[in-house]
Amino acid sequence: MKLQLALCVALGGLSAFAYAAVTPEEAQELGRSLTPFGAIQAGNAEGTIPPYEGGLRTAPADFKPGSFWTNPFRDEKPLYRITADNVQEYADKLSEGQKTLLKQYPDTW
Numbered sequence: 001m002k003l004q005l006a007l008c009v010a011l012g013g014l015s016a017f018a019y020a021a022v023t024p025e026e027a028q029e030l031g032r033s034l035t036p037f038g039a040i041q042a043g044n045a046e047g048t049i050p051p052y053e054g055g056l057r058t059a060p061a062d063f064k065p066g067s068f069w070t071n072p073f074r075d076e077k078p079l080y081r082i083t084a085d086n087v088q089e090y091a092d093k094l095s096e097g098q099k100t101l102l103k104q105y106p107d108t109w
Contacts (some may be wrong), residue, residue: 084108086096 026034035041035052043051060072082090084106087099094102102108 030036030038033041039052041052043049055078058070060070062075063070080090080095082102084102087094091099
């Protein structure tokens with residue numbers, strides 16, 4: 001019984017790596033049409049996600065060496081806030097799983 005359990009755990013762990021594989025062609029797009037993290041570099045058509053241009057290149061003005069990193073996006077304001085009460089208004093911006101979670105846990109935001 002212990003051997004069967006150990007074998008199931010080992011094989012289950014190995015199978016997780018199979019889902020993470022990408023083709024060589026997809027890997028070649030890293031740094032071209034994809035960011036180094038695999039996201040689409042161009043942003044989106046709506047303009048709500050800007051093009052990736054390499055991330056932060058300098059420290060924010062209020063950063064003090066030896067302290068925690070400050071918030072470089074402090075002055076940005078949210079475009080909208082999606083809650084269980086207005087989920088239908090923003091349904092086109094959410095996956096089915098996100099909609100379900102908002103309905104199941106309406107006090108989460």
